Amino acid sequence: MEVLEEGRGELIQPPDVEGFRRWLRENKSMALKDKLMSEHEAVERFVHDGDYIGFELYGTVRCPMSISREIVRQGKKRLRLAGQGLNELDLLIAAGLVEKLDLTYIGYEVYGLSDILRRAAEGGKVKIVEWSNAAMAWRFKAAALGVPFIPVRSMLGTDTFRYSAAKAARCPFTGLKLTLLPALILDVGIIHVHRADRYGNCQIDGISGFAIEMARASKRLIISAEEIIPTEEIRRYPERTVIPYFLVDAVVHAPFGSHPGDMAYMYDRDAEHLKEFLEAAKTEEGTRAYLKKYVYDIKDHQEYLQLIGEERLAELGRKVKGR
Amino acid sequence: MAERAYSSTELMICVAARLMEDGTGAFIGTGIPMLAAALAKRLYAPNLVPIFEFGGIGASLEDLPLGVGDIRTFHKALMAAGICDVMETATRGLIEYGFLGGAQIDPYGNLNSTVIGDHDRPKVRLPGSGGANDVGSLCWRTIAIMKHDKRRFVEKVDFLTTPGYLDGPGARERAGLPAGTGPYRVVSDLALLGYDDKTKRMKLLAVNPGVTVEQVVENTGFELIIPKKVGQNEPPTREELAALREEIDPHRLYI
Numbered sequence: 001m002e003v004l005e006e007g008r009g010e011l012i013q014p015p016d017v018e019g020f021r022r023w024l025r026e027n028k029s030m031a032l033k034d035k036l037m038s039e040h041e042a043v044e045r046f047v048h049d050g051d052y053i054g055f056e057l058y059g060t061v062r063c064p065m066s067i068s069r070e071i072v073r074q075g076k077k078r079l080r081l082a083g084q085g086l087n088e089l090d091l092l093i094a095a096g097l098v099e100k101l102d103l104t105y106i107g108y109e110v111y112g113l114s115d116i117l118r119r120a121a122e123g124g125k126v127k128i129v130e131w132s133n134a135a136m137a138w139r140f141k142a143a144a145l146g147v148p149f150i151p152v153r154s155m156l157g158t159d160t161f162r163y164s165a166a167k168a169a170r171c172p173f174t175g176l177k178l179t180l181l182p183a184l185i186l187d188v189g190i191i192h193v194h195r196a197d198r199y200g201n202c203q204i205d206g207i208s209g210f211a212i213e214m215a216r217a218s219k220r221l222i223i224s225a226e227e228i229i230p231t232e233e234i235r236r237y238p239e240r241t242v243i244p245y246f247l248v249d250a251v252v253h254a255p256f257g258s259h260p261g262d263m264a265y266m267y268d269r270d271a272e273h274l275k276e277f278l279e280a281a282k283t284e285e286g287t288r289a290y291l292k293k294y295v296y297d298i299k300d301h302q303e304y305l306q307l308i309g310e311e312r313l314a315e316l317g318r319k320v321k322g323r
Numbered sequence: 324m325a326e327r328a329y330s331s332t333e334l335m336i337c338v339a340a341r342l343m344e345d346g347t348g349a350f351i352g353t354g355i356p357m358l359a360a361a362l363a364k365r366l367y368a369p370n371l372v373p374i375f376e377f378g379g380i381g382a383s384l385e386d387l388p389l390g391v392g393d394i395r396t397f398h399k400a401l402m403a404a405g406i407c408d409v410m411e412t413a414t415r416g417l418i419e420y421g422f423l424g425g426a427q428i429d430p431y432g433n434l435n436s437t438v439i440g441d442h443d444r445p446k447v448r449l450p451g452s453g454g455a456n457d458v459g460s461l462c463w464r465t466i467a468i469m470k471h472d473k474r475r476f477v478e479k480v481d482f483l484t485t486p487g488y489l490d491g492p493g494a495r496e497r498a499g500l501p502a503g504t505g506p507y508r509v510v511s512d513l514a515l516l517g518y519d520d521k522t523k524r525m526k527l528l529a530v531n532p533g534v535t536v537e538q539v540v541e542n543t544g545f546e547l548i549i550p551k552k553v554g555q556n557e558p559p560t561r562e563e564l565a566a567l568r569e570e571i572d573p574h575r576l577y578i
Binding site (some may be wrong): 057058059060061062083103104105106107109110113114117118121122124128130131132133134135137138141152153154155156157158159160163168176177178179206207208209210211212213262264265268269320321323 | 353354375376377378379386389390391392393394395396397398399403404405406407410414433437438442443444445446447448449450451452453454455456457460461482483484485486489494495497498499500501576577
């Protein structure tokens with residue numbers, strides 16, 4: 001295959017598919033093991049300094065916020081991130097824990113730009129490699145396929161390509177010019193789901209975003225779930241299992257785990273809290289105060305929920321759109 | 324400009340909504356495209372299939388989504404898929420339209436939503452491509468919706484996030500992008516614009532009520548093709564405004 005062009009961005013995480021196979025064989029098991037644990041234990045055991053981490057989903061939707069806050073609390077350093085999320089990434093960047101980002105988008109959509117990302121990027125504090133949304137999802141797909149790259153038709157002819165770590169090559173069958181995306185194998189994938197059993201079998205309601213691909217592209221996988229359900233429930237609807245237990249290393253029970261984000265059919269986003277966060281994010285001082293109040297001074301997710309308040313949470317539950 | 328009973332944002336939404344074609348699939352980005360799609364579904368294109376990049380296909384849009392993964396992007400939808408499925412559907416050529424925004428646009432319809440200034444030490448860091456690059460690469464026809472001024476309509480974008488016609492005729496195909504795709508319309512708060520078939524450069528199609536051709540030219544940072552006959556966009560109708568204000572965005576998040 002003739003390589004025609006190369007992006008100048010750093011390949012932050014090389015697509016070592018042979019290493020991935022060996023790693024999975026040595027570290028994953030088809031045995032049904034109870035993996036239920038706290039945020040603290042999951043992050044302590046499965047997230048390390050220097051790791052490459054991916055979060056799912058996007059915007060303020062189905063974000064694993066309780067895990068993200070725990071990573072900040074434990075101060076895991078020199079992280080490299082797949083930047084396709086939002087609030088969870090912002091917290092880690094704000095805490096100064098992020099070194100490099102494969103970035104597609106950080107903004108608060110209707111609420112505007114992310115000042116935390118802006119300060120980090122404009123001050124040159126975080127190294128950023130550009131990608132499109134689909135490109136990142138396809139990079140996970142390539143890892144899920146167990147191959148080092150995947151040919152696609154996005155990103156061609158643009159600076160998004162030139163500042164990525166993709167390559168363009170001539171198709172050996174048709175002669176078409178294609179983008180080759182390197183597989184993205186995560187050290188840690190973190191996904192928030194509606195329901196899981198103690199072994200890690202997961203169900204998601206509504207859009208699946210890129211959870212299916214990311215789960216299969218992760219060396220270690222932490223699941224947080226709104227609800228822990230009996231395995232009999234999983235067995236009654238096996239077609240609903242989108243992430244199987246043998247990919248999962250930790251299952252954390254995290255009701256309102258996406259707060260201040262939303263969870264389809266369960267609770268709406270907390271617009272007031274998001275506004276408070278964005279206001280705080282305008283200055284470094286405000287950001288530090290926010291982190292102190294909602295992360296550092298809080299012991300765990302249960303205490304965080306108490307701080308937000310039962311009444312507020314119940315209201316978010318009432319506000320969510322039904323089916 | 325004379326006192327008028329509607330805002331320029333409302334007019335942009337209406338002009339964009341009137342472009343939406345019944346029975347087609349259209350990628351809808353955050354913000355004005357969502358309002359335009361909701362308006363189109365109510366008044367002009369009930370069988371428009373709004374497609375959101377994280378998996379929502381055919382949502383009712385009874386309630387305005389606030390982001391592309393929002394629950395309202397798949398409320399009463401025909402399918403709640405994932406991003407790969409949706410983007411692969413676009414790669415196969417099944418999605419006709421894509422509605423996009425951006426911070427800058429150039430004469431060839433290339434869009435910037437990544438940085439102002441140098442990439443590695445930017446003056447302003449913007450959110451990034453998101454799905455815009457994919458939508459601009461893979462849809463048959465893309466429609467950009469932008470505020471119209473010289474800082475936004477520029478000769479050369481600081482960063483080419485999303486492909487328009489790149490540097491002219493044939494450039495998309497040479498770059499490897501799917502044949503026959505590209506920018507189709509630009510809806511601004513001053514005018515409706517299209518592209519010249521031969522040169523692939525932006526041309527004026529119609530001005531908004533109360534706006535002169537000179538004003539459009541003055542607010543454009545590159546040479547715009549001005550045809551002999553320039554149309555006139557209709558102001559928002561009473562029906563459009565009522566739907567927008569009372570049903571689509573009653574909390575005035577955008578309008």
